Amino acid sequence: MPRTAVTRVTHSCHLIEIGGRTFLTDPWFSTRPGYYQGEPIAIGIPDLPRLDGVLISHDHYDHCDLEAFAAYRDRSVPLFVAETVVDAARRHGFTDVTALKPWQDVEVGGVTITATPAKHGVYEVTFVLRAGADAVYFAGDTMLIPELAEIPDRLGHISVALLPTNGLYIRPADNMQVVMNADEAAELTAILRPELAVPHHYAFTKGFLGDRLITHSDKNPQSYRDATRDLAPGTSVRIVEPGIRTEL
Template sequence: MGVVVLLLGAMALAWLAWPAGKRAKHLYAGALRWRDGRFHNVASTRKGALGDVFRAYRQARGLRRKPREALPVAPVQREVLDGPASQRLRVTWLGHSTALIELDGLRVLTDPVLSQRASPFTFAGPRRFTPPALGMEQLPALDAVVLSHDHFDHLDRSTILALATRVPRFYAPLGVGRRLVDWGIAAERVVELDWWQETRLGSLTLAATPAQHFSGRGLRDGNRTLWASWVIVGRDERLFFSGDTGMHAGFAEIGERYGPFDLTLIECGAYNETWPDVHMQPEQSLAAHQMVRGMTMMPVHWGTFDLALHRWDEPAERIRALAATHGVRLVQPRPGETVAPDSPLGAPWWRHYESESVVQGAMLSKERA
């Protein structure tokens, strides 16, 4: 009960901290998806009925939503930590949606969350079952941070503040950059973009592109900040980062404008039939990769936090089977490993930590949903 009271208190503070009504109505006048003081998806998004949500929780009983023990991470390559940033595209997965991207001699970190919990509290909320592959003191020099939206598992205040003086630029969707400035990040280090807007980082072009999701960190700030996917275009190679999103028609336009992509980082986890329009099932994740004209797919947003009602390893199993069936090139690094677009698939490393059939577990989850 005490935790609930504290959580409600934090939400109340967020409710007081953000403008509402007429004060917020014109904050982003002219933005593509801003009206009546909030951002909106292109397509309407359904919310599962409360009864369906409770039913899903009951059906998930017995599913192992966390591994039996904390998962170890692979040692990050010394050349990633100590050498100059790679000219060729390579990505080191640090866990969840945090990835260290190297391209054209620059380093970009996506959605950095290095705290133990995806929560406003240090003592409550979803706790990592995979440690960060790198601690703050181990991170190499960074050229930029790219943020997809403001949910706690993607925007971690303590991590951002620790990076405040170490990162020259923070790139964020509309409103998310304002949060950073409110937290004390120097305004000149923050760049906010609307969908389809571009900016330059050395030889790289960064473009904020559409996603279908939602935002907010409290009771009063729902959809007051924008959510986005991101395109990173280098001299010879291109990467797409989906952020959190449901399936939407905009993937095809992203592919037409910016594809083909050498590597895609696609959300694949934290899904459920009761929130079908804001998170993708693995089948949709694969389709999104194909729609943006991706060549190699790297699933992210799984294997770190318990945020849904499926087995912790189900996303990895389902996307691996789907990729094999549809002839999609896939990479599935363990946290800490570095991959390139031409890296081999590798063994299903997560199976080492489970004794029962993960495929049976995945099928059971689908039957119960």
């Protein structure tokens, strides 16, 4: 069986290889005013491999860029999504769309995909993919909430965790926090105890004015590595540039 591996595309968009299958998470392949990856898009849509499924955590544009992703060569690719994404996915021509609520699961070619809880500015789910002894947790851009502590008891050992770390705050909304920060991501890492953790969702920028007037965030993934060193010393944290394939 091929080894479990993750390739960051950009932001929270990854290619996950597990159980001989390949999945894409939270597609984001374009930009618009106020929404910039802050890092390269390492793989364009024409260069994506054949996908066995696509996971979409919620309907925010930087995680659910369906207008761009509709250019993917096979719109019959299975999409596993938060229920708020279903209608938009079908409007963009995707024909195999399955909504998953927390703790619901499906099987794709020997890989079990389980939706797990999340909390964000809009409805969101996160996901665990399992094949054999390997499991990858994809956290989208959730906050740290108590329900996430149920993951090891319900779903077993997590091998790889893909976690947001920028602690995004919305300034006009009384500095409301909508994404876990580095310390909170380290707390979750200590709960999940993966062998490998990869931070994501930290380079995002709304541009010079947007970052000063609308959002505030920590763009340094080293903050997460430092926090995890203390809270989860058994986990290897790899800060991975887009386009780099990382094997478990």
